[in-house]
Amino acid sequence: MSKHDFKPANNIQDLQYFGEFGGVNPSISDSSTYTFLSAKTMFDTFEGNADGCYLYSRHSTPSNLYLGEALAAMEGTETANVAASGMGAITPTILQFCQAGDHIVSSRTIYGGTYAFLKNFTPRLGIETSFVDITKLDVVEAAITPETKIIFCECVSNPLLEIADIEALAKLAKKHKLQLLVDNTFSPLSISPAKLGADVVLHSLTKFINGSSDTMGGVVCGNQELIDTLRNVNDGASMLLGASMDSLRAASILKNLRTLHIRMQQHSSNALYLAEKFESDGLRTVYPGLKSHPGHELMKRQMNPQYGFGGMLTIDVGSLDKANELMELMQERNLGYLAVSLGFYKTLFSAPGSSTSSEIPEEEQAQMGLTDGLIRFSIGLDADIERTYNSMKQCMQEVGVL
Numbered sequence: 001m002s003k004h005d006f007k008p009a010n011n012i013q014d015l016q017y018f019g020e021f022g023g024v025n026p027s028i029s030d031s032s033t034y035t036f037l038s039a040k041t042m043f044d045t046f047e048g049n050a051d052g053c054y055l056y057s058r059h060s061t062p063s064n065l066y067l068g069e070a071l072a073a074m075e076g077t078e079t080a081n082v083a084a085s086g087m088g089a090i091t092p093t094i095l096q097f098c099q100a101g102d103h104i105v106s107s108r109t110i111y112g113g114t115y116a117f118l119k120n121f122t123p124r125l126g127i128e129t130s131f132v133d134i135t136k137l138d139v140v141e142a143a144i145t146p147e148t149k150i151i152f153c154e155c156v157s158n159p160l161l162e163i164a165d166i167e168a169l170a171k172l173a174k175k176h177k178l179q180l181l182v183d184n185t186f187s188p189l190s191i192s193p194a195k196l197g198a199d200v201v202l203h204s205l206t207k208f209i210n211g212s213s214d215t216m217g218g219v220v221c222g223n224q225e226l227i228d229t230l231r232n233v234n235d236g237a238s239m240l241l242g243a244s245m246d247s248l249r250a251a252s253i254l255k256n257l258r259t260l261h262i263r264m265q266q267h268s269s270n271a272l273y274l275a276e277k278f279e280s281d282g283l284r285t286v287y288p289g290l291k292s293h294p295g296h297e298l299m300k301r302q303m304n305p306q307y308g309f310g311g312m313l314t315i316d317v318g319s320l321d322k323a324n325e326l327m328e329l330m331q332e333r334n335l336g337y338l339a340v341s342l343g344f345y346k347t348l349f350s351a352p353g354s355s356t357s358s359e360i361p362e363e364e365q366a367q368m369g370l371t372d373g374l375i376r377f378s379i380g381l382d383a384d385i386e387r388t389y390n391s392m393k394q395c396m397q398e399v400g401v402l
């Protein structure tokens with residue numbers, strides 16, 4: 001099967017689960033603990049030898065397994081393990097692969113929380129990270145040492161929207177016997193990293209996948225061996241660090257997942273419309289769907305085209321003061337909310353330098369091109385994007401950035 005025959009939304013559509021009374025949605029397991037008729041089965045279940053039996057909800061629950069299966073189907077991996085948040089999926093996975101003395105090569109433009117974890121937290125455990133420009137493969141390869149265990153990147157990076165060449169990075173990882181871990185939070189459905197050779201695909205479900213900004217969630221998609229290791233009661237990082245998802249949330253995220261394909265198409269077409277308008281108005285606009293984007297051709301090559309270039313775009317309005325003035329005005333006119341996060345039906349905007357990427361020291365922000373006047377937009381599901389554009393343009397003229 002060529003990578004372009006992979007149909008992630010079909011895989012979600014084709015899953016079929018029924019509830020206890022023939023309900024069209026699976027029943028939610030509203031229990032933290034489970035009874036056993038025999039004490040022997042309880043022991044076997046604890047040791048992981050009694051398939052289909054549940055013991056305790058930090059270990060696994062039917063609802064969490066349904067959601068995990070659906071996400072594994074979406075990414076085309078053997079299986080998956082859901083977590084209470086994106087960080088609750090990312091941090092145990094990294095810790096499962098690395099121990100004291102090991103080394104990580106990471107993209108320097110990644111989510112602020114992941115950056116802080118690798119920069120400030122894992123060194124306490126003797127794990128060091130080199131941060132590199134992930135778009136420069138020679139630089140990535142040069143950073144690999146005999147101690148390196150993983151390469152970490154985001155498909156579409158936060159907040160600069162750089163595009164990682166997953167196929168090339170997977171080849172590099174294979175050559176050096178490393179694991180390629182990819183955070184696909186910004187580009188669900190649009191990019192299928194496992195089909196391009198990534199070993200592990202991570203998501204914050206909090207963003208596009210759930211899409212209603214009402215819950216946190218995360219997932220690790222990978223092979224059975226990895227997921228079993230993460231869940232091992234004796235030394236599994238997901239099991240022991242305890243960021244397990246609650247069943248009620250797993251059930252609600254599964255329901256939202258079913259409309260992800262429609263939402264991504266709308267986020268993408270709205271974002272492309274605005275990006276083209278902003279760019280032709282003369283604003284410094286970054287969007288992977290624009291020909292001016294350095295990763296445009298690469299993204300076209302590796303994407304599932306029907307879902308578009310995603311819902312995230314940035315503009316640079318010159319200074320933090322202007323950015324703040326514009327965001328406050330846009331919020332006042334109900335064009336969106338001044339809020340972090342992404343994937344909501346309303347447009348969300350924030351200045352990453354002073355919010356979601358503030359963990360990155362200022363001089364490093366400058367080096368990677370993260371400027372003060374940068375505004376990150378998560379474009380909403382607006383039914384009338386032309387009206388939105390006209391009102392945004394009005395705001396931009398009023399604050400003097402156009």
Ligand SMILES: *Cc1c(COP(=O)(O)O)cnc(C)c1O
Nearest residue numbers: 085086087111158185204206217
């Ligand atoms: C939000 C986000 C995370 C962290 O997820 P949480 O659900 O907030 O823990 C990780 N990576 C990316 C790219 C994100 O946007």
